[in-house]
Amino acid sequence: MxxxxxxxxxxxxxxxxxxxxxxxxxxxxxxxxxxxxxxxxxxxxxxxxxxxxxxxxxxxxxxxxxxxxxxxxxxxxxxxxLKNIPIKGNQKSLLKNGNILQIKRLSKQNFEVRIEDNFRSVLAPVIICKIITSSNYLLYPFFYIKSILIYGIGVTILFLILSLVGIIKDDVFLILSPLIFIISFQIILTPFIYFITVYFFKNHIKQS
The missing domain is CATH 1.20.58 (Methane Monooxygenase Hydroxylase; Chain G, domain 1)
Known part of the structure; x- marks a missing residue:
């Protein structure tokens, strides 16, 4: 003591x-x-x-x-x-509230954890779980790269093309607005999403 x-x-x-x-x-x-x-x-x-x-x-x-x-x-x-999930494997489990807990094994030690509910989950950040030892792991929030690539970079490229052909105004901020929006949205949601995801992640696996 x-x-x-x-x-x-x-x-x-x-x-x-x-x-x-x-x-x-x-x-x-x-x-x-x-x-x-x-x-x-x-x-x-x-x-x-x-x-x-x-x-x-x-x-x-x-x-x-x-x-x-x-x-x-x-x-x-x-x-x-977690170790029973194959590398690059994707495990989905139905939660009591109707949402889906998704755990994707990125590598031997790293996993991506997220909750699928509706369109918001596509824009929300994820939780990375890193196995440290056989009895300890680390959880931390991270950007949901897939949504940044599709809705951020993808739509930004579309806006760029539209500006080049004169359909929309050739404005740097307007063109980059999809990417800025998706990154900002994920940062704002991080505290809330982190605690909710960690809660369901721990409790669901304990009960399974």
Missing amino acids: PKNRFLEKLESKSDKELEHIANNSKTFVFDARYAAILILKKRGFNSLTIENIEKEYDNRIQEETSKKENNIETKKQIINH
């Missing part, structure tokens, strides 16, 4: 004040209550409060250990699931 920042702050308190702090879980955080009993023990103070807080401390340590172990097991489960 890291150094308790309350030890120095509570050192000047009387035994009665420290016992009050230790017993008052509604007003004081656990670290303050634990610091109080550590000081009392140091002073040779005997109280049932000390025993109770020490038991609470042990329970908290066990819970934290259990959570860490469960988190590692969950990550292993997700990684094992």
Whole structure:
């Protein structure tokens, strides 16, 4: 456990004040209550409060250990699931809300994760999952390259051709507007899409 920042702050308190702090879980955080009993023990103070807080401390340590172990097991489960997808393979799973979770294996360690719902998903960014070890991976947002190529660069080239034949105005900003729009749209959507996609990605694989 890291150094308790309350030890120095509570050192000047009387035994009665420290016992009050230790017993008052509604007003004081656990670290303050634990610091109080550590000081009392140091002073040779005997109280049932000390025993109770020490038991609470042990329970908290066990819970934290259990959570860490469960988190590692969950990550292993997700990684094992991902490794079963062939390279360049594309796995689609129906979610409870009717949308589709799509996982595409880009390489041995990298996967593209996205949610297909409607036209918005075509314009939205994706999540890249990179396997680091057998029990750990990294998730980060990335541009959806396919939509940039089709709707960004593709339409920009179309606008360029139309401007050359005089159908639309020969204006640089107008010609580049499709590319600017799609990139800007993906950047704006990134925070929202990231948390939504990661939530469904983790929960769906855990339940599968």
